[in-house]
Amino acid sequence: MSLVFAINGQRFELALSSVDPSTTLLEFLRYQSPFKSVKLSCGEGGCGACVVLLSRYDPVLQNVEDFTVSSCLTLLCSINHCSITTSEGLGNSREGFHTIHNRLSGFHASQCGFCTPGMSVSLFSALLDSSSSEFTVLEAEKAVSGNLCRCTGYRPIVDACKSFAADVDIEDLGFNSFCKNSLPPFDSEKRVCSFPEFLKDEMKSIDSGMHRWCSPGSVEELQRLLQGARKANSVGLSVKLVAGNTSTGYYKDERDRHYDKYVDITRIREMKEIRETQNGVEIGAVVTISKVIAALKEIRVEKMFGKLAAHMEKIAARFIRNFGSIGGNLVMAQRKQFPSDMATILLAAGASVNIMSLSRGLEKVTLEQFLQGPPLEDYYDLVLTIEIPFWHHRSSELLFETYRAAPRPNGSALAYLNAAFLAQVKDRMVINCRLAFGAYGTKHAIRCKEVEEFLSGKLITDNVLSEAITLLGKSVVPQEGTSNLAYRSSLAPGFLFNFFHSLIITEKPSSNGYYHLDQPKPLPMLSSSQHVPINDEYFPVGEPVTKSGASLQASGEAVYVDDIPAPANCLYGAFIYSTKPYAKVKGISFKENSVVPDGVLAVISYKDVPKGGQNIGLKFSFGTEPLFAEDFTLHVGQCIALVVADTQRHADTAANLALVEYETEDLEPPILSVEDAVKKSSLFEIYPFLYPQQVGDTSKGMSEADHRIISSEIRLGSQYFFYMETQTALAVPDEDSSIVVYSSCQTPQYVHSSVAACLGIPENKVRIITRRVGGGFGGKAVKAMPVATACAVAANKLQRPVRTYVNRKTDMIMTGGRHPMKITYSVGFKSTGKITALELEILIDAGATLGLSMLIPSNIIGALKKYNWGALSFDFKLCKTNLLSKAIMRAPGDVQGTYIAEAIIENVASSLSLEADTIRKINLHTYDSLALFYKDGAGEPHEYTLSSMWDKLGVSSNFEERVSIVREFNESNIWRKRGISRVPIIYPVSMFATPGRVSVLSDGTVVVEVGGIELGQGLWTKVKQMAGYALGLLQCDGTEELVDKIRVVQSDTLSMVQGNFTGGSTTSEGSCAAVRLCCETLVKRLKPLIEKSGGPISWNNLISQAYAQSVNLSASDLYTPEETPTQYLNYGVAVSEVEIDLVTGQTTVLQTDILYDSGKSLNPAVDLGQIEGAFVQGLGFFMLEEYIKDSEGLLLTDSTWTYKIPTVDTIPRQFNVEILNSGHHEKRVLSSKASGEPPLLLAA
């Protein structure tokens, strides 16, 4: 018996007996097939990186059904006789890219590229879905709504999707800012063949009960199977019923559980049908949520069904709804208390459930009884169908609404609370009602019977509703320990009020529209504008050249570290980390009675560091840090050991089963707060040269003030990087005790020294190779070093290649993020709002080890000095705690600095009852005060563009007028409020040394190596442009097209020494400067040949002659910033307008306008992408991403379920960006400025 399927048209046949039924489709694709275009990012259905198109043929209807699924949750055995199309199957570099790839690339919609294959497939599927009708802008916006991207800020991705819509105005798309050419054409008729003919002839079922995987076709057959299993159960046989298997995204332990048998119930006829009956609709339990939605939308006579369908569209993402079943959802809710939406809305709708129980036979129960009953017995009880009754034919008027409050308005996030209400009403009197609430931290969805009874038979008056709300407060009570407890409880009355308010017979007519409550509105459509200057002075520098390799990234062919084929004998590692902040480690074992996978080979700890080496995981300018905990753990999340096994799955399973024995007796209690650290004087030293400098005399400033705010406090939390590619490395032992490590890092030079120091081998025996990184944001600077080093230690010990691809949860727990801090400030100011002095005390939580935390104080002050505070003094304490060591995340310290400044401004404004904008304006720097605060970094007066930008954006965003509109809006709306604010930023950056090498090959093509790493920030693209420009100065025929002949290659620490690190926003500039130096050398060497030739000469000819004459055509150089001021300032201004729904707390960024000074942009398309992406990452920090730890510091929000980065539906609905061309700056790299980090601050 075999499993037959196709991937990208290629046939695969596997003997069923040889397949472990718990193997996911993703595991097969990535580890056993040549198609690696599918990426793994979360492994729990929450990101869309792994999305593929699944196509199924129906031999009866003779049609092919195509839909997306998340391959990380879909079991391989489920795809028998199906065809899978990955992004590479849509198109590729060999056979030509698909239009989707070309458009994503043309719209500059791929940065690190790790999300792009998933985006491509999601878009492709949305286009297929609409092939019978027309693809609309609305559908385009939803096409990728469940896919996460951490780099782009989504705007260009949405534009690329919209470009396919029939109703789009092409002129409105961002593409037009750059490309006046036509769009890459799309021929919808020329379909990618998603289902190959040969598979149609092989449609047989695999229903034999002989295998671990079986797939019965009828209830009868299933019953026989289960009865057999039941008999065998006496000898401990375990069976798992499988529908879509998406529940394993939430219940991850399920994946590691061993089952003797997997019963696929999706082919059971009776369970996959949808029947309309006289009284309602009966839906088979294995019908997918997507199909339920489609069916409910069809039954138009019952209006309630449309509302149920609309609510279901907010369950998970489309690629989960396409495979996850209605029955599976209800079983999760029933058996495991899953915070289901389905259960709540069907409860209000009066649904019932048909169950087939091996012990009780067939039975029909109400959904309420079902939910309240004892948990369904594993595979003894089967949900067959769900019935939803019709209500429309009853004599009274029917009101029905559903509600949910969640971090993301359009789904892909569990609700804080969901609700659904049904009321039968006659002459405004409630005859009866069903009020269901769920997901708020309760066992299962409940009906509020008390309130229902109270309201039945009543007219709704203010008092009645108020009493109902009081009663409700006693029923909807989250269980102790539920997150956001108060918020969740507060939602229930709001929803009830919303539902009944239209029936209110008011006793006290209100003049201010108190009862006027708008129904929840769909989000406004996304819209945007981009204004970018294009400079042709240094052509092709300044052109919006498409990102290097963007199409390869879209098709999924771009190779990241985990895509490198595993060398023979390769082993896989998974980290065991500490769960105690400060404890003695007594030993490591595996949990009792656990089944440790066979393939586990070793548990590598500090004892395995070779003789001569040291237990070093990280070696950087500020010192070294240990790789493995030795006798004591210093913080939660500290690396204790690396389990090594034959597969990544086995290593991960074993690491989950590891049990570390701790002892805390007689130990000092751990330091878990900055206050405690200060009390115990547990502080890191800040080198004096890194300590920022005070400005003026604050005592004098305070004495000049008319008002003072004393000792006000601000607290700021952390933020996780959420790069889509988690930490990963592959270490391969080589001859003569040398080692090659492929590392996804921003710091190859330092990974290199860390590995050498740890192994105790000379640096010339280590080689670190980094081609591209799937997002870094600072997280792959110091934090990538121990990952690579641990693999190296294991590889050295076992003398076999060892790789690791850290799973999302471990990555979140071990890598951490931004520095949290506590700020206490006193500020003095005049009655006009002019600030005269600011004093700050800032306690920074650096964690247990120093890392790069010493840079944080100066970064905070660098950004905070954006206002003229009169005089400024501060006291920093870098607190050493027993918490995870913090890393430098994009705009580290700077974003906090700018936020602190704004919080102070807001405080001053409110204490004077003045507009914050007035206070901002009055305290903006003049050039003189700028020079006082920033010294040399301030540059020349003409370089200070901020105050004119402030005015310019005020005009272009219509700021003053919109302030009045917001004021009017707030006066006339009780339940929704708006705010608008304009924020300036100043962001100092420093240049640092970086190397480059340019080599010309005999056919005239050029290879460039640089120290900087391509993280998605467009470094390679800018470098290519710079090489094109600098070699183009030779002005021979063909140099205009030179940029197409240039290839930037991977960083290799033995080839490019002193590579330094990629960070601080200036690596692209530095790498460009290095390349320019190399090109200048080559130009010098080639010029004499041109002069000798006496006439025009083509590039290829010139190179042939140079080869013939042995001219050295490889030049390397190290750019050092001594040639320029090492620091300069970046400026930007943003206006954001936000609306808050006071009933649900939902916040919508209605509009953001940004003006950013990019100098003479090296590539305005790349810079625009950096600006938008950074801003949205900032929005995440300030508005969405909750970094919550338990009392010992262990991260609780450790998955895509709980940690919510922005999605398409949370970005500004109107997003306008203008890049300012601030003219010539002689000493900067072709007058350019940085764009990577500063714009993040604009989200403050």
Ligand SMILES: Cc1cc2nc3c(=O)[nH]c(=O)nc-3n(C[C@H](O)[C@H](O)[C@H](O)COP(=O)(O)OP(=O)(O)OC[C@H]3O[C@@H](n4cnc5c(N)ncnc54)[C@H](O)[C@@H]3O)c2cc1C
């Ligand atoms: C990323 C993500 C986000 C989500 N967000 C939401 C959300 O916001 N709101 C919401 O309500 N839901 C949400 N879900 C849950 C989703 O709806 C369920 O995972 C899905 O419906 C389960 O169906 P399945 O077919 O995959 O079930 P499976 O995973 O196959 O099965 C689930 C469990 O039920 C058992 N089982 C399945 N079918 C039957 C049956 N007919 N009889 C008896 N036992 C059965 C299985 O043995 C298993 O134990 C989300 C899921 C994911 C992965």
Ligand code: FES
């Ligand atoms: S990796 Fe599958 S959804 Fe994230």
Ligand code: FES
């Ligand atoms: S481009 Fe989307 S995650 Fe990097």
